[in-house]
Amino acid sequence: MRIHIQNPPGEQDFAITLAQWQAALARGPSLGPVEVSIADDDAGFSAAMREAEVLLTWTKVVRARFPVGALPEIAPRLKVIACTSAGLDRLAPFDWLPEDVLLLNNRGTHAAKAGEFAIMSLLMLAAHMPRLATAQREGRWESRFGSVLAGRTVCIVGLGTMGGAAARQARAFGMQVIGIRARPAPHPDCAEVHATDALDAVLPRSEFLLLACPLTPATRSLMDARRLALLPRGAKVVNMARGAVWDQDAACDLLESGHLDGCITDVAVPEPLPPEHRLWRTPGMTVVPHVSSDDPATYNDRTLDILLANLAELRAGRPAPNRVDPARGY
């Protein structure tokens, strides 16, 4: 099997190294003979694509390299594209992807870090930290006391790797967890799980709301201005999904009016957010630059483990666990 890893040029924190690949291969399942190449430039990419059957790379590389209709000529033997992201919304619509090429996401890499970011954010919101950060900006020593999480309700939208890890942490701190997912199967860390169409009924009793769903046509603008206003007064919101899942301007309005107590968002529209953007300066809004769930100490090892596990499943004639369904978008 010929595998090519294409790092983005100049990538500092997450460029995959040959040593990481070899370590993953040594601890991973048997795949038979494997040849690997690693590059971060045009020449390396073009040379490798003539023979490669598997490509591991970033969504931004996929977008740049494969315009609609171009893939078969550039990479005639390619069977699998594995992306280092869990959310592949940047690759939609999927009309550039030939039907016989399998697309894999990186779902599973983010669990530990995402769970810690989620519980950190819930604790910060319970302690009014975003409002206190606004007060710090203004040099105001303004006592705002917060309460512990136990007994309070959080609604988590999306129960994949990230939402599931968030639910586990929230439950460990004694919260009442309500899950919302496309198909409302029960979840061990949720007291209740509902389908997305129950959201309007759930929001008024959700003091905390945590968004962790993929961005798809079904979730784009899911938390619009009307739905955000259904949250109770003093509610707190975490967005670790995508900026387009909520109406970030409406969130700012509700923070300014005092209806929302605080928000922590790891995502924005656009990214990077320009310096003059309102989101930076809205009272009670904490902006995190899309780093919540990526742990440089473990990310590449987990990415490679997931790729090798998927290749082993395919080799055994079974479906790949990380296969993305272009029709669903995740």
Next chain:
Amino acid sequence: MRIHIQNPPGEQDFAITLAQWQAALARGPSLGPVEVSIADDDAGFSAAMREAEVLLTWTKVVRARFPVGALPEIAPRLKVIACTSAGLDRLAPFDWLPEDVLLLNNRGTHAAKAGEFAIMSLLMLAAHMPRLATAQREGRWESRFGSVLAGRTVCIVGLGTMGGAAARQARAFGMQVIGIRARPAPHPDCAEVHATDALDAVLPRSEFLLLACPLTPATRSLMDARRLALLPRGAKVVNMARGAVWDQDAACDLLESGHLDGCITDVAVPEPLPPEHRLWRTPGMTVVPHVSSDDPATYNDRTLDILLANLAELRAGRPAPNRVDPARGY
């Protein structure tokens, strides 16, 4: 027994009510006949002090009402002063306190909230949140990735209610916990416990440092500029003790030089911090206005439970668990 509760005038969040007192009495140990009075003004205080045997109040009230030598005349029958704070450093030196009056602190009230504040702070520091807050202030979208807590080392100075709760949470997240306390008895959540004089040896291997000791003559300036510089490059510090336990100016210097990655302090010198103070604006410094450990939803109930438990012990002829030793200062 005659008990008087003196609230500070105008107190919003934490004034103790008669309903709270009655509920505590109903769920608490039997004390025999008890008469209670509650006031927040001069007249109420003076009238009650003629007969009261027990006074429950704030340290700032004690300081204002009992100058050196004044207590026996103002409160001739007083046997117990219970304070709503855990740390009574504001009452030192204790030359105003007659030998036959017992002083009780509020140790134990803060466990749940303090533990949550501690783990929130450790997670925030691991995620570089204080540096990201500085970037937000300046409108800079600057990726800084953080790693999970598991396997990293935190040194906790002080293993009382707050430090003990911090140790429990840190251990639950997989951290290696080193405890420092005056008398180095083992602690169930610490891999190691050392006496204070081992601090210089422990600091160089402590990526995280959490201060949770009482302020006493022995801990004043404990973390001076020399000791802070013993921390490894990139270290992170939480101060939930008192501002005078560390050299806050040295902490700012080390943040500016980049030796320290981030600090979160719940305490400052002076409090409230004036608007123009350097602490507000130092990059990587998160200032919290002394609210970390007080949960308005549970604080008064816990305070009253602790008082009643102490009075029951005294009534049974046993030592009061919350007795403060004026010689030690805690």
